[in-house]
Amino acid sequence: MSSAVELEKDKLAVARDMLGSLVDRRVLTALEVCVRCGICTESCHYYQSNPKTQHTPYYRAEMVRRLYRRFFDPMGRAFPQWVGIKETKDELLTKLSNIAFSSCTLCQRCTFACPFGVETAEIMRVMRSIATATGYAPEMLVELANLAITKEESADMFRDLYMEQIKDLEKEVQDHLGNSKARIPVDEKGARILYVPLAGAHTIVPEAILFNSVGASWTLGMFEASNYAVFLADRQKEKQIANRIIKEAEKIGAEEIIITECGHAYFAMRWEVPKWFGRLLPFKVRSILEVLDEYLSAGKLHLDSSKNTQLTTYHDSCNLGRKGGVFDEPRRLIKASVKDFVEMTPNRLGSYCCGAGSGLVAVPEFADIRMQAGHHKAEQIRQTGAGFVVTSCDNCLHQIRELNEHYGLNIESSNVSQLVVKALK
Amino acid sequence: MSVLQTVAAGIVLVGAVIFIIGVIAVLVAAQRRPYPSELAPVKSSPALGVVYAFTLGMAPWAKESARLHWVAYIRGIVIHIGIFIAAAFLIASPWLAQMAWPLRLSLAALFGVAAVLGVAGFGIRLGDPAMRLLSTLDDYFSLALVTLFLAAGAIAAAIPGFLSAFWIISGITLAYAPFGKIKHFIFFVYERVIIGRFFGRRGVLEWTHE
Numbered sequence: 001m002s003s004a005v006e007l008e009k010d011k012l013a014v015a016r017d018m019l020g021s022l023v024d025r026r027v028l029t030a031l032e033v034c035v036r037c038g039i040c041t042e043s044c045h046y047y048q049s050n051p052k053t054q055h056t057p058y059y060r061a062e063m064v065r066r067l068y069r070r071f072f073d074p075m076g077r078a079f080p081q082w083v084g085i086k087e088t089k090d091e092l093l094t095k096l097s098n099i100a101f102s103s104c105t106l107c108q109r110c111t112f113a114c115p116f117g118v119e120t121a122e123i124m125r126v127m128r129s130i131a132t133a134t135g136y137a138p139e140m141l142v143e144l145a146n147l148a149i150t151k152e153e154s155a156d157m158f159r160d161l162y163m164e165q166i167k168d169l170e171k172e173v174q175d176h177l178g179n180s181k182a183r184i185p186v187d188e189k190g191a192r193i194l195y196v197p198l199a200g201a202h203t204i205v206p207e208a209i210l211f212n213s214v215g216a217s218w219t220l221g222m223f224e225a226s227n228y229a230v231f232l233a234d235r236q237k238e239k240q241i242a243n244r245i246i247k248e249a250e251k252i253g254a255e256e257i258i259i260t261e262c263g264h265a266y267f268a269m270r271w272e273v274p275k276w277f278g279r280l281l282p283f284k285v286r287s288i289l290e291v292l293d294e295y296l297s298a299g300k301l302h303l304d305s306s307k308n309t310q311l312t313t314y315h316d317s318c319n320l321g322r323k324g325g326v327f328d329e330p331r332r333l334i335k336a337s338v339k340d341f342v343e344m345t346p347n348r349l350g351s352y353c354c355g356a357g358s359g360l361v362a363v364p365e366f367a368d369i370r371m372q373a374g375h376h377k378a379e380q381i382r383q384t385g386a387g388f389v390v391t392s393c394d395n396c397l398h399q400i401r402e403l404n405e406h407y408g409l410n411i412e413s414s415n416v417s418q419l420v421v422k423a424l425k
Numbered sequence: 426m427s428v429l430q431t432v433a434a435g436i437v438l439v440g441a442v443i444f445i446i447g448v449i450a451v452l453v454a455a456q457r458r459p460y461p462s463e464l465a466p467v468k469s470s471p472a473l474g475v476v477y478a479f480t481l482g483m484a485p486w487a488k489e490s491a492r493l494h495w496v497a498y499i500r501g502i503v504i505h506i507g508i509f510i511a512a513a514f515l516i517a518s519p520w521l522a523q524m525a526w527p528l529r530l531s532l533a534a535l536f537g538v539a540a541v542l543g544v545a546g547f548g549i550r551l552g553d554p555a556m557r558l559l560s561t562l563d564d565y566f567s568l569a570l571v572t573l574f575l576a577a578g579a580i581a582a583a584i585p586g587f588l589s590a591f592w593i594i595s596g597i598t599l600a601y602a603p604f605g606k607i608k609h610f611i612f613f614v615y616e617r618v619i620i621g622r623f624f625g626r627r628g629v630l631e632w633t634h635e
Contacts, residue, residue: 024458024461025455025456025458025460025615025619026460026619026623028455028612029612029615029619032608033609033613033616034609035609036564038494038553039493039497040490042489042490042493053554053555053558058559059555059559074604075604111620115488115490116612116613117616117617119616119619273465275462275464278464279464280464285465323627324627325468325627331635346489348631349630349631350489
């Protein structure tokens with residue numbers, strides 16, 4: 001037997017073993033309940049932007065289902081043709097990996113369109129795990145996840161540089177507030193809040209301005225909120241990356257971790273991490289949006305909506321909204337910050353993905369797919385007539401800015417915190 | 426009871442036994458799969474999420490897909506109502522002679538309409554290129570069985586002489602149900618409970634928002 005054939009056989013064996021171990025009751029249900037009625041078809045932004053069979057949720061799920069049936073279903077094992085199984089070979093794994101990583105953003109919109117509620121995203125997540133374990137995951141995502149882990153291992157090396165950069169940003173905050181005592185504390189013991197940003201000043205400066213404005217007890221984290229292993233569905237790395245933040249919060253004795261405007265980071269840290277570690281976290285986890293909304297309703301944030309006069313719309317991040325329940329908080333903040341607000345149709349639970357979710361934005365070879373998949377979102381934005389688009393996820397923001405260029409939308413955009421800063425009295 | 430009726434009764438009883446054993450086997454296999462606990466503090470009620478998933482969450486106005494595919498949606502509802510009532514009719518069928526004629530005629534009409542909609546399912550599945558591509562032999566066989574079950578129920582309700590045929594087809598359908606696509610009726614309950622709990626606890630569902 002040639003080594004190529006053996007390798008192929010090994011990969012299939014890995015795929016079979018992983019399917020066996022990863023298919024829990026939730027995934028099993030998603031695999032078994034679909035009747036291939038096709039009603040979910042139009043619920044997918046890929047299909048809306050480019051209507052073809054390969055872009056339907058049930059096509060994607062069905063491809064993985066066939067692999068599952070081949071290995072585990074009694075009918076599939078006995079009569080492969082009966083349940084629609086083709087040969088399982090290397091091409092099949094390549095195809096399934098492409099589907100899982102580039103043809104589905106795990107937005108879960110189709111779940112709400114399905115009469116049963118099939119969770120195609122969960123099936124795709126299992127397929128991503130298999131693809132990662134068998135070496136079919138996009139290289140960029142693997143590298144970014146590894147980089148995050150390496151960063152923790154060599155934290156002392158970059159600490160000084162980081163502190164230096166933060167000092168520059170602190171000056172910016174002081175200038176903005178006209179307050180030389182405004183600070184950006186880093187890793188400060190005793191702070192009530194550990195604020196976890198992304199790599200970039202745009203998720204540090206606005207929040208620092210707002211925390212200083214309300215006199216919050218807070219400190220900035222050393223590590224960024226992104227967890228690229230979530231996109232790879234690589235549980236071991238997911239835990240390693242999340243654990244950096246948990247350890248940091250425990251070290252400083254924070255009562256609360258506040259995640260910046262990042263959809264997947266919130267989804268992971270707020271909802272998934274306790275499940276990964278099998279324990280409750282010893283602190284609360286919230287999105288910065290929930291905290292700012294609390295400051296607003298407590299009368300701590302004083303906003304002037306007349307400072308932002310452009311017609312403004314809001315794009316719901318799937319991870320914060322449909323998968324996290326954060327719908328109202330950003331809207332209250334935006335409505336208090338702008339003169340005119342208009343909703344996209346549909347929105348909230350029915351909001352379409354921007355096309356960049358679940359790691360697509362980070363993979364250069366998916367750029368064309370991403371622009372095409374975002375066509376429907378671009379049209380939604382255009383139909384509102386808004387000149388300003390606000391969103392609460394960095395990936396969505398990046399995508400909306402690229403959609404603006406690609407489709408000539410002629411809009412400006414920002415995250416919610418940046419908008420709120422602009423509205424500060 | 427004639428020889429044919431005795432044989433038919435035997436077939437439906439064997440089918441029912443296989444059905445019960447098969448359903449138990451499917452349930453045991455599903456229950457053996459792990460179900461990782463959601464440990465994050467709740468934002469809203471998982472229990473109310475389940476109630477929502479089985480009630481308002483299934484309403485046509487809650488589903489864009491139901492509005493876009495209203496013919497398929499209504500077809501699905503009528504067929505499933507037909508199947509559930511036909512299953513009840515099967516249990517009551519030994520006392521067919523005691524059923525009032527208007528009731529039998531009404532049942533025959535309902536099962537007949539559902540059977541016609543079952544036949545239409547073949548047209549839908551074969552007519553749509555995407556569905557044709559993704560449909561398996563199991564899909565067609567399951568649809569054929571259910572359609573025959575409904576058609577036989579319609580005829581038996583109207584003409585008691587066809588009761589044996591209804592029993593034989595029912596036996597075959599029952600025996601196959603836990604092994605093919607028809608087993609979705611088991612997982613339907615699982616899915617609604619799972620998504621109701623999942624999205625309910627996260628405060629995602631509409632009743633939790635402004």
